[in-house]
Amino acid sequence: MASSTELLYSEEHNLVRKMAYDFTRNEVMPIIAEHDRKHTFPFELLPKMAQLGFLGICLPVCYGGAGMDFLSLGIVSEALEYGDSSVRETVAVHLALHALPIFQWGTEEQKETFLPGLACGDHVACFGLTEPGAGSDVAAIQTRAVSEGGDYILTGEKMWITLADVADRFLVFAKTQPDQGARGITAFILERGWQGLTTGTLEGKMGVRASNTGWINMQDVRVPAGHRLGEEGEGFKIAMSCLDNARFGVAAGSVGIIRACIDESVKYALQRKTFGKPIAEHQLVQQMIAQMQQDLDIGELLVWKAGTLKNQGVRNTRETSMAKWFCTEAARRAADNAVQVHGAYGYSDEYNVERHLRNTKSAVIYEGTSQIHTLMQAAYTLGMREDRPLRCPMPAYDPDSWQ
Amino acid sequence: MNVAVLIKQTPDTAELPRVTVAEAQSGQLQATMVINPWDEFAVEEAIDLSDRFGCETVAISMGREGETDALKHALAMGVDSAVHVDERVIDGGDEWATAEALAAAVKKVDTGEEVELVLAGKMSVDGNSSVIYAGVACKLGWDLLVNVTRIVDIVDGKLIAEQAFEGGQETVEVPLPVVISVAKEINEPRYPSFMGIRKASRASIPTLGRDDLEIRPSSTTRWTDLNKPEPEDVQVRIFDGASVEEKVAQLADALMAEKVI
Numbered sequence: 001m002a003s004s005t006e007l008l009y010s011e012e013h014n015l016v017r018k019m020a021y022d023f024t025r026n027e028v029m030p031i032i033a034e035h036d037r038k039h040t041f042p043f044e045l046l047p048k049m050a051q052l053g054f055l056g057i058c059l060p061v062c063y064g065g066a067g068m069d070f071l072s073l074g075i076v077s078e079a080l081e082y083g084d085s086s087v088r089e090t091v092a093v094h095l096a097l098h099a100l101p102i103f104q105w106g107t108e109e110q111k112e113t114f115l116p117g118l119a120c121g122d123h124v125a126c127f128g129l130t131e132p133g134a135g136s137d138v139a140a141i142q143t144r145a146v147s148e149g150g151d152y153i154l155t156g157e158k159m160w161i162t163l164a165d166v167a168d169r170f171l172v173f174a175k176t177q178p179d180q181g182a183r184g185i186t187a188f189i190l191e192r193g194w195q196g197l198t199t200g201t202l203e204g205k206m207g208v209r210a211s212n213t214g215w216i217n218m219q220d221v222r223v224p225a226g227h228r229l230g231e232e233g234e235g236f237k238i239a240m241s242c243l244d245n246a247r248f249g250v251a252a253g254s255v256g257i258i259r260a261c262i263d264e265s266v267k268y269a270l271q272r273k274t275f276g277k278p279i280a281e282h283q284l285v286q287q288m289i290a291q292m293q294q295d296l297d298i299g300e301l302l303v304w305k306a307g308t309l310k311n312q313g314v315r316n317t318r319e320t321s322m323a324k325w326f327c328t329e330a331a332r333r334a335a336d337n338a339v340q341v342h343g344a345y346g347y348s349d350e351y352n353v354e355r356h357l358r359n360t361k362s363a364v365i366y367e368g369t370s371q372i373h374t375l376m377q378a379a380y381t382l383g384m385r386e387d388r389p390l391r392c393p394m395p396a397y398d399p400d401s402w403q
Numbered sequence: 404m405n406v407a408v409l410i411k412q413t414p415d416t417a418e419l420p421r422v423t424v425a426e427a428q429s430g431q432l433q434a435t436m437v438i439n440p441w442d443e444f445a446v447e448e449a450i451d452l453s454d455r456f457g458c459e460t461v462a463i464s465m466g467r468e469g470e471t472d473a474l475k476h477a478l479a480m481g482v483d484s485a486v487h488v489d490e491r492v493i494d495g496g497d498e499w500a501t502a503e504a505l506a507a508a509v510k511k512v513d514t515g516e517e518v519e520l521v522l523a524g525k526m527s528v529d530g531n532s533s534v535i536y537a538g539v540a541c542k543l544g545w546d547l548l549v550n551v552t553r554i555v556d557i558v559d560g561k562l563i564a565e566q567a568f569e570g571g572q573e574t575v576e577v578p579l580p581v582v583i584s585v586a587k588e589i590n591e592p593r594y595p596s597f598m599g600i601r602k603a604s605r606a607s608i609p610t611l612g613r614d615d616l617e618i619r620p621s622s623t624t625r626w627t628d629l630n631k632p633e634p635e636d637v638q639v640r641i642f643d644g645a646s647v648e649e650k651v652a653q654l655a656d657a658l659m660a661e662k663v664i
Contacts, residue, residue, distance in 0.1 A: 010604065011475070011604045012600055012601060012604035012605075015475060015476070015479050015595060015600040015603060015604055016597070016600055018437070018476070018595075019479070019594050019595045019600065022594060023594055052594055052596070052597075053596070053597045057597070066597040066598075067597070067601075068597055072597075403601065
């Protein structure tokens with residue numbers, strides 16, 4: 001019998017869902033708690049995800065991708081984060097924050113050059129926007145790019161970069177016209193091994209410990225003009241469009257966390273007895289589980305709405321922001337409640353819920369803090385914000401040409 | 404030579420304990436239905452044989468009208484085609500009737516060449532009878548190999564396989580056609596590919612009914628009663644001790660006291 005979620009999606013999507021959840025249960029969940037404990041990156045998953053096409057799931061087949069749609073990206077993101085945020089993050093950063101921007105903004109030559117290696121996992125990619133002194137305030141970035149002999153010379157530092165010490169491709173943002181604020185930012189594709197480019201890992205994270213988070217340092221890195229993505233000064237728009245892609249994956253992944261919290265809490269609540277009966281029969285426990293289910297139902301619909309708009313090629317910055325804002329906050333609530341349902345056991349890493357709680361705290365910070373999304377939504381509703389057409393909008397999903 | 408693989412749609416093993424007697428009696432299960440996990444090994448082997456010997460593969464499953472999720476999964480994994488057998492053919496019959504219907508389907512499916520090899524999982528996670536493939540072999544009049552862990556070769560109309568038995572393993576050679584049940588050691592089932600998923604979602608799966616199969620299966624057994632065993636009240640004991648050796652010694656004493664060892 002099809003669930004209400006399955007009825008929202010096509011048969012193709014539901015086959016993707018089963019495959020992706022099977023992958024998570026068989027490949028991710030048996031190993032991820034130990035990686036989290038040891039703060040190690042699960043390198044063994046990368047070739048498996050590449051072979052299944054996760055790393056290029058919504059890139060057209062002609063560029064080496066799997067030719068699936070954006071809803072499929074959401075489904076895979078949800079399934080992976082059902083296991084752990086770190087694994088979903090890898091796909092989000094590699095694909096949504098690096099490969100998809102090249103697909104959206106790159107020249108045909110850049111697409112043909114860069115995308116096949118990314119789709120098949122020969123290259124692992126990341127996204128470098130945040131700096132030690134510039135997070136939400138993107139226009140304040142200090143990295144400089146100076147034109148010299150047809151190339152660009154980049155100098156600066158990026159911070160809190162997912163996959164920084166794992167990736168060999170870097171989409172970084174630098175100011176080519178420092179006096180132009182956001183309009184002076186340009187995007188560049190860098191490669192590991194270039195002189196002056198070094199990376200490192202940041203230690204001591206509260207959550208997403210099985211993901212690599214680090215820094216990128218650029219000291220007079222020479223970047224060929226062919227590695228500039230988009231026009232000079234277009235970097236801010238590119239960065240914001242990247243976030244439209246990645247925030248969708250974050251939202252969908254958060255739905256996976258809520259689902260995991262429900263599954264684990266229900267199982268525990270039916271088994272654990274206090275005062276002579278399963279705790280599932282205590283109303284205050286029921287309240288927490290009902291809240292999780294409410295959040296799951298709302299989150300699923302918001303993700304489906306944003307993904308459907310993406311498939312149709314409709315600008316979805318507002319809807320994606322809403323999905324990201326709601327789902328990450330809902331996932332944090334769900335994980336908090338799941339730990340509470342588990343009581344003292346939930347506070348130990350014997351159960352997954354404490355890991356989910358630590359992971360969800362990062363998701364309400366990255367890809368736009370909840371405060372940024374609050375302001376965005378207020379601005380949209382008050383008529384103070386309007387999305388202007390982009391020079392290169394993300395194409396609508398076309399099964400004929402993408403497959 | 405072409406290959407047919409028999410598969411069954413069963414409740415997700417995680418949800419099996421929640422299936423009620425009423426659901427089992429009516430066949431209207433509320434559980435998530437998936438391909439029987441044991442059958443995935445048979446599907447994987449069929450696809451592998453297709454790669455090795457260029458044979459066509461067809462998945463066959465009997466079930467209620469529209470019950471094709473397991474067949475779609477097999478298609479997504481990579482079998483060439485799928486056929487659904489309407490379970491009304493056996494009119495609520497037993498394993499023997501099921502075997503007769505599946506054997507007729509094996510004869511009926513059109514894969515270009517005749518099917519000379521039938522693969523099946525060693526058991527189903529719900530019915531757990533482990534006799535369907537034997538019945539199919541009997542009805543077809545073919546040889547039967549069980550618990551096969553490796554298909555070594557198919558050459559000159561003969562199939563060479565390794566099969567496990569308790570305490571050992573043997574290599575056997577049988578003439579085609581043959582029915583084989585596979586053990587889980589035979590391979591590692593692949594995940595469906597995105598290309599396979601697209602193909603599966605667009606596939607139209609034909610259904611064979613009583614008129615197509617031209618059989619009138621009869622059952623020799625019927626359910627006279629059906630019940631679920633009461634869940635066992637499992638007690639957990641945690642052994643305290645100063646060292647691992649001390650805890651293990653206590654565990655061993657307890658197991659001996661319970662006559663487990």
